């Protein structure tokens with residue numbers, strides 16, 4: 331799957347551009363502030379309906395204009411379809427194959443986009459929501475039905491929380507427990523199964539990086555280990571009632587990432603953390619390839635901690651997963667696979683031209 335044509339209008343400093351990327355590697359080169367990351371953000375919008383740098387989508391509209399448009403032609407298994415996003419007066423309109431869509435999950439399914447950006451280490455260093463997002467993005471793409479399970483769980487959780495807040499009788503609250511436990515267990519199972527399989531790919535790649543060779547990731551389910559969710563939920567009733575929300579469950583799940591038995595947060599430098607996250611994303615791409623799904627990977631400046639060999643290895647492995655890769659850099663010497671067929675786009679003050 332690949333974006334074969336991309337049009338962007340009034341998106342950050344990109345006024346009006348039209349490029350035809352290659353299915354494999356695409357290098358985006360230009361000085362700082364020229365618009366390289368903006369181009370990646372525009373592609374991200376096509377796959378996720380929002381940027382990876384801000385949740386404030388209005389900020390993406392070029393100053394002095396009232397809307398932006400991103401339009402892509404996607405090729406998948408020999409078929410072509412269009413995907414487009416427009417933002418105007420605080421409202422996003424997303425179209426997929428000529429049809430207006432209301433849920434961004436449809437977009438995510440049609441055009442899986444992964445990002446390697448300079449803030450990558452947050453997945454290791456910061457709160458569990460980063461790791462849950464990473465995990466759930468992967469499960470979503472390989473386990474059909476996962477999105478539905480998640481939506482069901484979220485809906486029941488919201489209903490139980492509303493009942494907890496309303497101060498009604500106990501029955502009005504525990505009334506939701508059975509359904510919450512049922513969907514929660516499904517969510518839990520799907521994640522555990524996914525992670526077990528993912529770890530095979532993680533080991534495969536991490537062996538190529540001696541300092542990351544012994545990486546272990548364990549799933550933390552979000553409530554006390556060794557106890558059923560049903561029992562734990564029942565035991566927490568009084569405490570949940572006092573706080574006015576469901577404190578534990580799959581919505582609190584996390585991943586514990588360890589290197590040689592030590593928490594990766596404590597053991598790895600920030601640079602090594604970025605490399606580790608890049609490997610995790612690579613593992614996800616390879617796992618998806620085994621299920622006949624390929625990914626668009628946006629690489630916003632490769633971590634400077636990677637030497638030339640490691641950069642080569644990472645990019646080579648990514649392209650071998652069948653991913654379409656967009657990699658930015660200020661200098662073409664940062665692009666490790668210059669002998670492989672690639673597209674080369676020069677960005678300057680929001681204008682793009684194809685290198686000959």
Ligand SMILES: Nc1ncnc2c1ncn2[C@@H]1O[C@H](COP(=O)(O)OP(=O)(O)O)[C@@H](O)[C@H]1O
Nearest residue numbers: 342343362363364365366367368389391392393
């Ligand atoms: N809404 C906007 N309208 C116009 N220009 C913007 C907007 N948001 C950001 N910019 C400008 O776009 C330029 C390109 O930024 P960016 O894509 O991050 O550059 P690069 O990644 O090439 O260093 C910056 O100079 C930034 O100030």
Ligand SMILES: [Mg+2]
Nearest residue numbers: 366367368630
């Ligand atoms: Mg940038």
